[in-house]
Amino acid sequence: MNKARADKSPNSSNLNNIYKKVVDGERLSREDGLRLYASNDILQIGHMANIVRERKNGDKAFYVVNRHINYSNICKNQCRFCAFSKEEGEEDAYAMGLDEVMDEADGVVEQGATEIHIVGGLHPKLEFGYYLDMLGRLHERYPQVHLQAFTAVEIAHLAERAGLSLRDTLVALRRAGLGSIPGGGAEVFSSRVRKELCPDKLAGEGWLGVMREAHLLGLKSNATMLYGHMERDEERVDHLLELRRLQDETGGFMTFIPLAFHSDNTFLQGLPRTTAALDLKTLAIGRLMLDNFPHVKAFWIMLGIKLAQVSLSFGVDDIDGTVLVERITHSAGADTPEELSVAEIIRLIEEAGRSPVERDTLYREVIRPKGRFDRDWHLVKAREEGHVKVTSS
Numbered sequence: 001m002n003k004a005r006a007d008k009s010p011n012s013s014n015l016n017n018i019y020k021k022v023v024d025g026e027r028l029s030r031e032d033g034l035r036l037y038a039s040n041d042i043l044q045i046g047h048m049a050n051i052v053r054e055r056k057n058g059d060k061a062f063y064v065v066n067r068h069i070n071y072s073n074i075c076k077n078q079c080r081f082c083a084f085s086k087e088e089g090e091e092d093a094y095a096m097g098l099d100e101v102m103d104e105a106d107g108v109v110e111q112g113a114t115e116i117h118i119v120g121g122l123h124p125k126l127e128f129g130y131y132l133d134m135l136g137r138l139h140e141r142y143p144q145v146h147l148q149a150f151t152a153v154e155i156a157h158l159a160e161r162a163g164l165s166l167r168d169t170l171v172a173l174r175r176a177g178l179g180s181i182p183g184g185g186a187e188v189f190s191s192r193v194r195k196e197l198c199p200d201k202l203a204g205e206g207w208l209g210v211m212r213e214a215h216l217l218g219l220k221s222n223a224t225m226l227y228g229h230m231e232r233d234e235e236r237v238d239h240l241l242e243l244r245r246l247q248d249e250t251g252g253f254m255t256f257i258p259l260a261f262h263s264d265n266t267f268l269q270g271l272p273r274t275t276a277a278l279d280l281k282t283l284a285i286g287r288l289m290l291d292n293f294p295h296v297k298a299f300w301i302m303l304g305i306k307l308a309q310v311s312l313s314f315g316v317d318d319i320d321g322t323v324l325v326e327r328i329t330h331s332a333g334a335d336t337p338e339e340l341s342v343a344e345i346i347r348l349i350e351e352a353g354r355s356p357v358e359r360d361t362l363y364r365e366v367i368r369p370k371g372r373f374d375r376d377w378h379l380v381k382a383r384e385e386g387h388v389k390v391t392s393s
């Protein structure tokens with residue numbers, strides 16, 4: 001064993017009492033979280049996260065057939081980690097009219113999507129009515145498709161623009177067709193980091209406040225954490241503890257999604273990509289600390305397909321979906337494809353030794369009519385589209 005490795009070995013033994021807590025189903029402390037981050041024993045951390053994952057979700061690995069729509073990249077916040085946002089009038093700035101949004105959604109039913117995921121920048125001029133009409137028109141045309149829309153940061157912005165309370169804003173959005181809220185905008189709650197990277201953004205307490213209000217109204221949501229920029233271990237752990245505290249109170253979170261930072265075309269350009277070790281550790285520690293979250297998702301668009309597959313043994317039980325056109329990470333240099341076919345998702349889940357389960361946004365299993373849209377149908381379709389190679393048998 002080399003010296004560097006030998007020096008790490010005390011960390012492994014330090015994890016023994018965490019292991020006992022995990023096996024006994026005992027909640028981990030802040031100190032435990034810090035020790036997990038300080039350890040490089042990713043196999044042991046992954047093993048523990050896998051215990052929790054299998055206890056909660058067996059060998060199921062969820063995926064969703066969905067589509068992302070980023071309706072506008074114009075944003076009054078200029079977060080230093082964001083390559084997606086533009087100022088009004090800048091080259092490549094865009095705001096879709098509602099007809100364009102409808103065009104983007106065109107074909108969702110044929111695609112078999114059960115979800116449309118909608119996020120955008122904080123547009124300084126779009127009226128609240130634009131957002132209500134967007135949801136209303138989509139909901140009217142696709143009543144069976146769940147609309148997961150607008151981060152907590154966008155919702156706070158809409159409330160301000162409309163001059164309404166958060167509650168009234170959420171009630172109006174729900175009445176128009178909002179089904180649930182995506183997890184974006186959380187970044188890391190640390191005020192030190194926010195001051196440096198996104199000083200104009202809704203503060204951590206504000207983000208949690210929107211989610212509390214949404215959960216109290218019965219709207220479910222996700223939660224993210226952006227990592228791999230300037231945040232410290234204790235700021236990551238504190239972020240998780242804030243999420244866990246709110247979840248104890250409301251039970252409204254469905255999924256935790258760590259988002260790996262991509263620096264291309266941002267103020268932080270040149271900062272190297274997160275390593276596989278940090279990615280796996282962050283997913284696994286999320287699983288271990290968030291004992292009250294039902295699911296942990298690896299967003300393959302940010303993580304890469306291969307690592308997302310491996311993460312299914314590191315606490316992850318969900319690898320998101322088919323996506324179709326993603327602008328936020330791809331503006332920042334992601335080299336993953338923008339779409340993954342269902343056949344590919346199923347293959348990577350099965351080869352990881354898990355059972356693929358198609359879910360809807362609220363994690364209800366989707367049963368497709370036999371022979372039309374089941375696993376084989378997807379394979380047939382994928383072959384037609386050239387996604388999978390057919391070997392003659």
Ligand code: V47
Nearest residue numbers: 081082182183184185222226259260261262299332
């Ligand atoms: O809030 C921005 C992040 C988020 C970068 O809820 C970046 O299921 C990496 O929230 N590198 C928006 N990340 C996307 C989002 C999301 C994605 C997938 C699934 C769900 C869900 C939510 O993207 C932003 C921000 O945290 N982001 N810039 C970047 N350069």
Ligand code: SF4
Nearest residue numbers: 075077079082085121
């Ligand atoms: Fe705007 Fe969101 Fe980008 Fe920040 S991360 S600049 S709020 S689009």
